[in-house]
Amino acid sequence: MCRNIRQLHNFEPPATSDEVRAAALQYVRKVSGSTKPSQANQAAFDEAVEEIAQVTQHLLSHLVTNAPPKDREVEAEKAKERARIRYGKTG
Numbered sequence: 241m242c243r244n245i246r247q248l249h250n251f252e253p254p255a256t257s258d259e260v261r262a263a264a265l266q267y268v269r270k271v272s273g274s275t276k277p278s279q280a281n282q283a284a285f286d287e288a289v290e291e292i293a294q295v296t297q298h299l300l301s302h303l304v305t306n307a308p309p310k311d312r313e314v315e316a317e318k319a320k321e322r323a324r325i326r327y328g329k330t331g
Contacts, residue, residue, distance in 0.1 A: 245266045245267060248300055249303050250303075250305050250309050251309055251310050251312055252309035252311060254300070255300060257293075260297050260300070261293045264289045264290075267292055268285060268292060272288075
C-alpha cells in the first residue's frame, strides 16, 4: 500500500468525504505515475479520482466490524511515536 494512503475504516468520527477523495487522489497518482497529469490526460485523471472516491465511500459504508472504533487522536500519537523511533526525531 502507498504510505500516503491512510486507513479510513473504523474511526470515530468516520472518514470525511475530503479524506476519501484525498486517498483516491493518492491512489490515482500512484497508479498513473503522475502527480500532475498533462492537459490531454486531465479529464481521465479527474474522472478516475471521482470514481475511486465513490467506490471507496461505498466500501467504507458497507464494511462491518466488531472492533471498537479507533480514536483519531490516539492513532495520530502512535504514528508520531513510531516516526520518532524510526527516524530518531524528538518532539
